Amino acid sequence: MSLGVVVLVHTAFDRAEQVIRLWSAAGCPVVVHVDRAVSKAAYHGFAEALGDLPDLAFCRRHRCEWGTWGLVAAALSGSEVMLRRFPQVGHVYLASGACLPLRPVADLIAYLAARPRTDFIESATTADVPWTVGGLEEERFTLRFPFSWKRHRALFDSYVALQRRIGFRRKVPLGLVPHMGSQWWCLTRRTLSAILHNPDRRRIDRYFRRVWIPDESYFQTLARRFSSHVESRSLTLCKFDFQGKPHLFYDDHLEMLRRSDCFVARKIWRHADALYEAFPTNCASAVEPRPGRIDRVFAQAVERRTRGRPGLYMQSRFPNEHWENGITAGPYSVFQGFDDLFANFTPWLAAETGAQVHGHLFAPDRVEYAGAQKVFNGALSDAARLRDYNPNAFLQNLVWNTRGERQVFQFGPRDNQQVAWRFARDPNAQVSVITGAWAIALCRSARRPADLRRLAAHLQRIEAEFLTILRAPWTKARIRIWTLAEFIEAPMAPLQAILDEIGQVPGHRLTEAPQMVDLQGFDGFLQTLKNQGMHPYLVGEIPAGPENEPRQSGAAKPYIVRAR
Known part of the structure; x- marks a missing residue:
């Protein structure tokens, strides 16, 4: 035959x-x-x-x-x-x-x-x-398809929709x-x-x-x-x-x-x-x-094509929103309010963790890279205008270009807030917030009281919106939030928990906190804001007088640090 x-x-x-x-x-x-x-x-x-x-x-x-x-x-x-x-x-x-x-x-x-x-x-x-691809399985046998899907797509879709609406069904011979x-x-x-x-x-x-x-x-x-x-x-x-x-x-x-x-x-x-x-x-x-010998290769190709590598976006594969395989390529940490409360917080954190610690990457005037660099990994410029063209992509590129090295940066209500949702949705993000810390810089400002009241109300409104996003039910980031009053009362335990989570130096234990800024007169400034009709509720209840002074490390109240 x-x-x-x-x-x-x-x-x-x-x-x-x-x-x-x-x-x-x-x-x-x-x-x-x-x-x-x-x-x-x-x-x-x-x-x-x-x-x-x-x-x-x-x-x-x-x-x-x-x-x-x-x-x-x-x-x-x-x-x-x-x-x-x-x-x-x-x-x-x-x-x-x-x-x-x-x-x-x-x-x-x-x-x-x-x-x-x-x-x-x-x-x-x-x-x-x-x-089967395209949503037509049994229907390909029970509906009529007189129009070409490639040449007359609109007619094809409309006719399918019409048959579904009127309940038309063909009988199989x-x-x-x-x-x-x-x-x-x-x-x-x-x-x-x-x-x-x-x-x-x-x-x-x-x-x-x-x-x-x-x-x-x-x-x-x-x-x-x-x-x-x-x-x-x-x-x-x-x-x-x-x-x-x-x-x-x-x-x-x-x-x-x-x-x-x-x-x-x-x-x-x-x-x-x-x-x-x-x-x-x-x-x-x-x-x-x-x-079957090559099925695995093609399965991997389909996986790479549809899911890609975590946090990778490029011309040949730019996924739709929510289709990405991981928003970013690795873990990173965001600190809000810490550089307002602690003097020289950025170099202190870099020394304690060994991570790459930046300033405010989303500051309005420029990108504050570590070491005041003008161009960072992957030719990322410090120009705010370039960054703000697509702030989410900027963050994704930064993390992708520094894979293997944890990125840490400061954030605040004065910064570009378009990335707030990206932080909240990203399981790789660790976000630590001291609410109301922005008021410390206002306390030392020489502006007129009326201007300070408007600015304080503006910053508090922005921070409140940011907190709402972080507390949303679909948030996937690891979130830690303290009011300024809570953090001042006992700073060591929160700092230790944050450093443990970053985990760059295993087993490292803090013996003293970074130096706090001078809070002399801060309680009076808050009372002035209240008297002018602006209630700084995100700061928390800071007592007036000498009790407002931060506790020294030797006199700190006892705390427990979870052992590894």
Whole structure:
């Protein structure tokens, strides 16, 4: 028994000719279908180029557009010619001009000869198919699809919506159970003849003309009805991405394709010269195709394409909001109010933790990088205008460009607040806030009391909005919040907890807090604000008089630090 090949061609005629000659050289009769969209001149030139081959025929041409009946009509026309012209054919293999035999065709012929009654066609019910893309599973069989999805997308969507709204449903022809699978099959002469000469074929064809993507369901459904032995797999290696589009194989896939031991692969890039020169290659003829050897590679490719690397944004993969695989690439810490309360807090924190500690990265005038750098890792400028073009992307780039080194920076109500939501949603963020600490700088200001009252009200309103965001139910950052009054009363325990969480220096224990700024007269300043009608409630209740002085480390009230 012989193998016959039906080849569907619509482009890359030079490569299609090369592949057809491979099939013919192995003694396989070949029937070629050329898309009707191809010009007559190109068609006749292609036919003349293959005129020297024996057992070669061309079939009636159909317009083959993705998702439409034309692809099924092309396969049916080619199959009819194959069975009529070549009675010695026992199996018919459907291929495209972009398919390339990876092993000698003789291996495939011997493989099929040992299985004369087996049909190789991927065929599964809609309930068992996990790869459908586009939201149409059972509906592709119960609705009508007269419009092209690619050329008339608006009409396609509108007509689907109309049918759903009025409750329209088509009946599946009696005796058929819809199945789906890869369009690239290899059927026995017996099964294919039963499909082609089915007395009910006209009614079945009429039904499938309005099924969406019928080339993935027509033969797959009918093979289940007429075949005595179906192996639900394709002998053609064909991989699809997460959008349902076929992967192209390039020259750098050569070794991977060799490991698969598959008979045929598609879709081969027309300029993959190394693949067309290397294949088909010899291997043990009894070896079963093992596409599973490369499934892991493609699964990783899909994972990388859809999820990407945590915190990475780039031109080739810029995910939609909330689709990203991690907002940032690593942990970082945000401190609000600490540099207002403690003198030289930034260098003290850098010395205690060993982390990269910046000033206010989102300050209104410039980006305050550590060491007053003007350009930071990844060519990030200190220009506020460039940063404010996309503050969220600035933060993501900063963390990505410094992977492996924890970034720590100051934040406050005077800074650009557009990143507040980004802090709150990011599980990598550690946000520590001393509320009302902004009032300390106002206390030492020489501005008029009326101006100070307006500025204090403005800063408190901004900080209150920031706190609302941090306390939102969908917040994922690690949040610590103290009022200024609470923190002044006992600063050591909160500082130790923060440093433990940063964890740059394991087992490090604080013996003294950083030096607080002079709070002399601060209680009077707060009372002045209250007297003017502005209540600084975020500061907390700071007692008046000498009790307002910060406790010294030796006289601090006892505290407990969690042991590691």
